[in-house]
Amino acid sequence: MLVRGGEGVGVDFKKSVPSKVRELSEEICAFANAQGGFILIGVTDRNEIVGCAIDNSKRSAIQQSIGEISPQIQCSLYSVEVEGKEVWVIEVPKGRDKPYLLAGSIFVREGASRQKMTNVDLIRNTFIENIDACEASSSSEIARKNDYTGQAYAVRALCYFDLARLYGQTYTYDNGASLGAVLVTETIGPKEARLPRSTVAQTYEQVLKDLAQAKELLSKDTNLGHFNYWAARLLEARVYLYMGRNSEALTAAADVISNSPYRMVSGDGYAN
Numbered sequence: 001m002l003v004r005g006g007e008g009v010g011v012d013f014k015k016s017v018p019s020k021v022r023e024l025s026e027e028i029c030a031f032a033n034a035q036g037g038f039i040l041i042g043v044t045d046r047n048e049i050v051g052c053a054i055d056n057s058k059r060s061a062i063q064q065s066i067g068e069i070s071p072q073i074q075c076s077l078y079s080v081e082v083e084g085k086e087v088w089v090i091e092v093p094k095g096r097d098k099p100y101l102l103a104g105s106i107f108v109r110e111g112a113s114r115q116k117m118t119n120v121d122l123i124r125n126t127f128i129e130n131i132d133a134c135e136a137s138s139s140s141e142i143a144r145k146n147d148y149t150g151q152a153y154a155v156r157a158l159c160y161f162d163l164a165r166l167y168g169q170t171y172t173y174d175n176g177a178s179l180g181a182v183l184v185t186e187t188i189g190p191k192e193a194r195l196p197r198s199t200v201a202q203t204y205e206q207v208l209k210d211l212a213q214a215k216e217l218l219s220k221d222t223n224l225g226h227f228n229y230w231a232a233r234l235l236e237a238r239v240y241l242y243m244g245r246n247s248e249a250l251t252a253a254a255d256v257i258s259n260s261p262y263r264m265v266s267g268d269g270y271a272n
Contacts (some may be wrong), residue, residue, distance in 0.1 A: 006047055007112040010037035015044045016052050017062070022102075024090065025065040030107040030114035032073050032095035037109070042087040051085030062090070071097045097134065143219065147228075150217030154227040154235070156185075157210035161239055164203040172244040176201025204243055211236045222261055230260040 007013050012027050024039065031037035042052030054062075059077065066075055076091040099106050107114050136145045160181050164171075169178035180203030182195050198206075211232050218229040237252035257264065 004047070007045060009109050009111065010035060012037065012039045012112070012114075013043040013045050013047070014039060014041045014052075015050060017041060017054060017058050021058075021061045021065045022068075024062060025069060025102055026107050026116075027114055028066060028073070028075060028090065028092050029069050029100050029102045030109045031092035032069070032100040033098055033106060034094070034109045036092050036094035038092070039090040040087055041090070042082075042085065049083050049085050049087065052088055053086060054079070054088050068102060070101050073100060146217040147219050147223075150214045150219075150229075150232070151227045153210045153214035154218065154232045157207045157214065157232075157239075158235060160203050160210070161207045161235070161242075164200050164207070165242065168200040168203070171200055171204060171242055176204060176243075180204075204239060207239055208236070211239070220260075230256050230262065233260075 005011065010031070012031075014024070018024060027039055031039075041054065043049055062077060066073070073095060074093070077088065078091075079086050079088050081087070105116055107116055109115075134145060136142045160183070163181035168180040176199055178200050179197040180200035181198060183198045183203065183206055184195065185206065214227070214232045215229055215236075218227060218232055220229040222228065223231075233252055234256045237249045237256065240246070240249035240252060256262070
């Protein structure tokens with residue numbers, strides 16, 4: 001049935017084991033980041049069953065390459081007889097701990113092919129969309145899960161804020177009517193990500209929306225090197241300042257100065 005249906009989102013054909021076994025791991029990583037799937041080795045991309053023999057050394061190389069995917073994913077590797085020929089099947093389950101990475105890269109399925117996600121926002125969106133699948137039962141696990149999600153929203157806000165500042169006019173130049181960043185807020189393929197630029201106003205609106213979500217999730221505890229509630233609140237003050245909304249900028253900044261565990265450095269605190 002899989003052979004007759006041809007290649008697609010959940011099925012990939014290989015005539016033989018690729019000389020670079022990593023290609024199989026990239027396909028497996030892509031399937032794990034989607035709905036799972038099957039790789040049939042011994043079938044051409046024209047749906048022709050040619051068969052393939054895989055000895056112990058090749059099976060070991062395949063398993064070792066799969067082991068490089070992080071987090072670990074358990075795949076089934078077995079052979080079946082189709083029309084009197086041996087076809088090997090790699091069965092990839094739908095990943096529960098997305099996103100899955102191979103050598104620091106995320107791969108996704110786009111139609112019948114895999115694509116490497118190179119846009120940092122696509123990677124971040126994958127995390128945001130799939131973290132809910134991570135089980136968290138204790139209060140500490142729930143708090144940590146919320147904190148990770150809040151950090152992702154805050155970092156996305158920072159990225160879009162910087163993009164708008166670097167490549168767009170200042171907000172006050174024309175009240176945000178100029179072109180800003182390309183806004184991608186859901187997981188899509190690289191081709192679908194080639195969207196037109198939004199306005200500066202739309203970009204700042206997304207930044208504030210992400211910061212609002214981040215603040216609901218982030219901890220107020222000190223978290224050196226990472227976003228916490230107060231870092232997101234201070235970024236919010238800076239965004240308001242760039243928008244010319246000075247009273248809101250002052251309110252946010254004063255909140256951090258008065259209520260956070262951080263203090264302004266005095267003049268004596270600076271090095272000569």
